[in-house]
Amino acid sequence: MTLKFFVNLLVMAGITYLLRAVPLVMIKHQIKNRFIRSFLYYVPYAVLGAMTFPAIFYSTDYLASAIVGTVVACILAYFGKSLLTVSVFSCVAVFITELIILLF
Numbered sequence: 001m002t003l004k005f006f007v008n009l010l011v012m013a014g015i016t017y018l019l020r021a022v023p024l025v026m027i028k029h030q031i032k033n034r035f036i037r038s039f040l041y042y043v044p045y046a047v048l049g050a051m052t053f054p055a056i057f058y059s060t061d062y063l064a065s066a067i068v069g070t071v072v073a074c075i076l077a078y079f080g081k082s083l084l085t086v087s088v089f090s091c092v093a094v095f096i097t098e099l100i101i102l103l104f
Helices: 002-026 034-056 063-078 083-103
Strands: none
Touching (some): 034 063
16 A cells, blocks of 8 residues: 555656656747747636636535625725735625524
């Protein structure tokens, strides 16, 4: 069992290293293509959103409270509030929504 674990760990570490090292070795000059630069600029945000957004709806006890928290967060973010403000107010909205659901 431990040998299998260490083999898996070694394979994962190697793949992770290769995914980071190969682009550095292959691309030696600055990328000038506007499309590729734009694509590479937005990839981290797209991946973060794709990983985070579905988890929002499964992180609370009720789907309704998750939706309320998401709506509050989106509205505050749209108006340019800070990350701390958005986080606190969306958590408070989820808490209040779950209290209301439990009372009724």
